Amino acid sequence: MSKTLIRNGHVVGQTTATCDVLIEDGRIVAVGPALAAGNAQIIEAAGMLVAPGFVDTHRHLWQTSIRGVAADWSLVDYIRNIRLGYATAYTPEDVYIATYVGALEAIDAGITSLGDFCHIIRSPEHAEAARQALIDSGLRARLYYGFYNIPDEKPVFADHAARLAHARDFRRAFGTSTDLISMGVALTEFNLQPIERTTAEVHLARDLDLDITMHMGTLSTPDGVSRLREAGLLGPRMLHVHCNASTDAELAQIAGSGGKVSITPETEMQMGMGFPITNRALKAELRPTFGIDIVSDCSGDMFAQMRLALQTARAIDNQVVLDTGKMPVSIGLTVANAYRFATLDGAAAMGFDGLVGAIAPGLRADIILMKIEGVHHLPKTPDPIATIVLQARPGDVDTVLVDGVVRKRAGKLVNVDFAAIGCRAQTSADHLAEAARDAAAHTGATATASVYAAGVAKMTGTN
Ligand SMILES: [Zn+2]
Structure with a gap:
């Protein structure tokens, strides 16, 4: 022992x-x-x-290799340049080193549990690279398997059904949802495919006893909660990310279904998704949790997200009073609230309640x-x-x-070869920067790129 x-x-x-x-x-x-x-x-x-340790409920670790490229980008810039650009150049090695370095960055900053929304699975080798990197890092992590179509000219997966079949195979490499490394499912955004495909993704997750997460309630899918509910898919073990454009009634529906929410304050406010839903979530009896989302934009630590979320929520509450012509006398949300969102509530959102999120006998250390x-x-x-x-x-x-x-x-x-991983990470970054420069020319004609382009046109009112 x-x-x-x-x-x-x-x-x-x-x-x-x-x-x-x-x-x-x-x-x-x-x-x-x-x-x-x-x-x-x-x-x-x-x-x-x-x-x-902190619990980061939403991050795309694969974007560690393109750190900072989105510093001044909107969500539309992000979709054009990363989903349609950088993503098309990722090799399994790029996924491995990004995931590994990103996981180490999380540990270094005191994050011990992380939900890795992995929507860079261009081939079975990409999925395995992400899994191996998480294992090698020592982090407690859930790999949420994304079915997203990267707009490849010659896709490895012939169609959506082939992706589902691979996810089913990949499931065999994992045990239960509370293991140190577990698998989950990341749904494709609802505006990118018919609801029948979303239904297939949800049914697969439930058939395989996997937790589900998805980007929810941004301008691309403002009514996503309602769509899930109408399709009979809304339920527990679903982690809804962002939800800025979801209505209060939809947030209540998430709470009623046993679902959870993840807020990524920095990317939501920068990229034009709307104000973080911290206050509205609490009113709907949902516990807020926080995610870093992407280090292609912001830093990889929880301290920044706690502060941004807490002070933004306070500002929103204060403004209600200010609008009456008076000064607020007291502040509602406390630092203890924010701390709990980043630890215990984050753990519960990932199904890790009773496992981690506090220091008490019986919990994992x-x-x-x-x-x-x-x-x-x-x-x-x-x-x-x-x-x-x-x-x-x-x-x-x-x-x-x-x-x-x-x-x-x-x-x-501990036990990290910084010289070796520094070299691999830089090689990956250089290769991706070069490949992304002409990616648009390669991907512009693919069917997936057209779907994305239509989505962007709808979001920006240019269609
Ligand atoms: Zn995300």
Whole structure:
């Protein structure tokens, strides 16, 4: 049996000033002061905050290789340049190194669980590359298998049915939905295909006992919830991402169906999807959760998303009062709310409730230690959760355990060959940049590109 004792830390949520966490075979077995160490590996946490790892409920890890290209892009730019451009050049090696580096970036920033919306599956080898990279990273991750048609001139999958058949085969490489690496299904956007195909994707997921996620309620599919409901497909184990254009009634329908939501504040506000639904979700009795979405646009840490979401939600609430000609007297949403959205509620959205998202006996040991040092922590904030949500940075994450395994220690990722992965990531980025330059010329005539183009024209009112 492997034993680890995290000693003398300030465990967030515990009232004692210092506290220990005892881990056996990846599971938290005790939390309290002065626990007996026995022959346990000791991790000294004096002066540090000990907290559950963050849960990123929506990210496309494959876009790590094109970091920052979307810095000034709208959603329309994004569709034209990434879906119709870069995506058509991805090799399995590009998928592997992007997924691997992106997963390490998540761990480095204290994210221990992540939903990887993988819609770059141009061939079975692309899917396997993503799976292997997630395994190699050590992250707790769900690979949501996307059926999206990349606009290839010579597609490997002959048609939608061939993609479904491959997903069924691929399922055999995974166990249950609570394993460290699990499989899910990412539905194709509803404006890109007839509802019969969406129905086939949902039925396949349910037949294979897989969780489902999808881009929902953006201008491309504003009535997506209603479409799912009318087709008899709305149900539990569905993670609806964005939902900016979904109505309050549709949000209530998601809640009523047992579904969950993921909010990606930074991309939603930049790319013209609308305000994040944090406030509206709470009114509909949905628990907000957060996703980073794409590092082709923004940074890969949860700190930025927590702050953006919290302050935007506060601004929306405050504006209601301001519109009456008065100043708000108090603030509704708290840092504790935002922290819970990024941890416990995120875990529940992925079906990981009772597994991770908190530090308590019986849960798996997905734990981060944060060093509260440096001039940006002088003098110390009295509330540790306020420190994490509003003051901390990814560089403050000193130690990360995923499933009890130490993946970062003393500020450095463990067992990572930085020179080798740096070289592979740069080679991939260079190749993709070159390929994307003339991708539009290659893909403009494909049927899939035409479907996308029609969607863009509809969204922008230029059709
Ligand atoms: Zn997305």
